[in-house]
Amino acid sequence: MGGRFDITIVAKNKVTAEKNIDTVIAEISRIENLISDWKPESQVSRVNQNAGIKPVKVDLEVLELTERAIKLSEATKGAFDISFAALDRIWKFDGSMIEMPSAESIKKSVSLVGFSNIILDKEKSTIFLKLKGMKIGFGALGEGYAADKCREMMLAKGIKAGIVNASGDMSTWGIQPNGKDWIVGITNPVKEDAVLVVIPLKNKAIVTSGSYRKFVEFDGKRYSHIINPATGYPSTGLISVTVLGPSAEIANGLSTSTMVLGMEAGKEFLKKYPAYSYLMITDSGNIVYSNDPIFSKMQLSKISPNN
Structure with a gap:
């Protein structure tokens, strides 16, 4: 999925821990081979390759992940949209961009974005992208989904504690061997x-x-x-959004959506998800957080490079 995964397992011995870490790695690879839009042979890549041509049969879990993504798109009125992947032809963040994309090229790429043009057939288990050139991608859900699946798998195998850290999308369960909760630090974005x-x-x-x-x-x-x-341009107003709750997949979708929505609209949107807490940092360094005992203990209200 193009990111680093760090896996921590609490087990009775090293052999058991390593065996289960290998199981987690295999599960991550399995999911990547289903949903990566970088791997041309993946199911999602085949969906993209057949955009505007024909529906593509996919596994039930890919169909259901897409369905959940569409529901989030509806909830955010398009601030979140898995068909944003068409925009990767315009914006490159791998060091290869040497000039600003033209307004015309951005406008053209946005014309291919629209979750309403993703057609799911649950009976046949197919996904069809109506417009030729459309693409879907799970960059804002896939790693969290993988972290959640691995946590479920380990719990089912009797592993009572651990962390799956999918490039910062962290799914934790149980406690540390010393009996304390897991401790996670939020990076100062400046x-x-x-x-x-x-x-x-x-x-x-x-x-x-x-x-x-x-x-x-x-x-x-x-x-x-x-x-x-909606615009094809990078989001503004917020430099960081942290979301905390039961599912890494949902938290990932909520944090990405809030970055696009901005502080005020984001706060209203997140009220619909009471099981999740948030901490936002604005472009000017102001810190805004939900009414959660974890965040309310903080003394920070603004950050600067000296914090």
């Missing part, structure tokens, strides 16, 4: 070698979306990798 706040976790997931790592700069202005599907 000083990445520093931790802004430390959060204790037990049987919860935590995800941070931010504009401070993957970006390009033109004429002194920063453009982040989180794109507003």
Whole structure:
């Protein structure tokens, strides 16, 4: 899925731990081979290759993941949209971009974005993209989904504690061997070698979306990798959104959506998900968080490079 996975397992001995870590790695690879839009042989890639041509039969879990993504798209009125993947032809965050995309090219790419043009047939288990050139991608859900699936698998195997960290999408269960909760640090987005706040976790997931790592700069202005599907331009207003709750997949979708929606609309949107808490950091460094005992203990209200 193009990211780093770190796996921690609490077990009676090293052999058991390593065996289960291998099982987790195999599960991550299995999911990647289903949903990666970078692997041409994956089911999602085949869906993209047949956009505007024909429906493609997929596994039930791919269909259901797509269905959940569409429901989130509906809930955000398009601020989240898995068909945003067509925009990767315009914006590149791998160091290869040498100039700002033209307004015309951005407008053209947005014309291929629209979750309403994703047709699911649950009976036949197919996905069809109505427009030729459309693409779907699970960059904002896939890693969280994989982390959740691995946690479920380990619990089913009797592994009572661990962490699956999918490039920052963290799914935790149980407690540390010393009897304490897992401890997770949220990075200071304006000083990445520093931790802004430390959060204790037990049987919860935590995800941070931010504009401070993957970006390009033109004429002194920063453009982040989180794109507003409606406009085709990078989101603005927030530099970091952390969401905490039961599922890494859902937390990932909520954090990405909130980055696009912005602070005020994001706060209203997140009220629909009372099982999830949030911490937002604005472009100006202001910190806004939900009414959660974990966050309410913090003394920070604003950050700067010296925090």
